[in-house]
Amino acid sequence: MGYTLVLGGARSGKSGFAEHLAHRMSEVHGLPVTFIATAERTDQEMEERIRRHREGRPASWDTVEIPLEVAAWLQAPRPSRVVLIDCLSLLLNNWLFLGGCDEEEVHSRTHRLVEAMATTAHRVVVVSNEVGQGIVPADFLSRRYRDWLGWMNQKAAAEAAQVVWMVAGIPVDVRKLQVPLP
Numbered sequence: 373m374g375y376t377l378v379l380g381g382a383r384s385g386k387s388g389f390a391e392h393l394a395h396r397m398s399e400v401h402g403l404p405v406t407f408i409a410t411a412e413r414t415d416q417e418m419e420e421r422i423r424r425h426r427e428g429r430p431a432s433w434d435t436v437e438i439p440l441e442v443a444a445w446l447q448a449p450r451p452s453r454v455v456l457i458d459c460l461s462l463l464l465n466n467w468l469f470l471g472g473c474d475e476e477e478v479h480s481r482t483h484r485l486v487e488a489m490a491t492t493a494h495r496v497v498v499v500s501n502e503v504g505q506g507i508v509p510a511d512f513l514s515r516r517y518r519d520w521l522g523w524m525n526q527k528a529a530a531e532a533a534q535v536v537w538m539v540a541g542i543p544v545d546v547r548k549l550q551v552p553l554p
Contacts, residue, residue, distance in 0.1 A: 374533025
């Protein structure tokens with residue numbers, strides 16, 4: 373079955389597109405939607421963002437907040453559904469700051485998550501930020517985060533059935549544009 377990875381920069385339309393896709397998959401397959409929120413309520417501005425996002429989703433969708441162990445949730449036995457994971461970039465942030473993960477642990481957790489998304493009975497849509505197209509950050513922590521998220525996105529994209537890159541609100545099918553290696 374495979375999963376869909378939706379990538380894009382800040383305010384590129386990735387979450388809105390992913391929500392639309394999950395809604396459509398729910399209609400086509402007659403499955404309920406579960407929204408997996410990885411964001412942590414760290415301050416008033418984040419609290420407001422979370423509130424606006426929640427209010428913008430259909431009331432029929434279940435929302436579960438999972439800041440660290442998304443793979444475990446996907447692997448637990450439960451009836452099939454459409455699962456929207458938003459987002460890998462906040463999940464990585466949580467692994468670093470809540471979980472205290474080093475590079476080896478980030479790689480291990482990424483492998484488990486990608487395997488869980490690829491093998492689950494659920495229809496999965498996952499969102500992530502593309503942060504590697506700007507300038508090289510000035511500090512070590514920001515460079516490490518950028519590099520590890522780029523690696524995480526590569527691993528997720530390699531196993532995804534569909535990869536959508538959002539550019540100014542326009543979805544681009546990356547697999548269709550993929551250049552085969554000679």
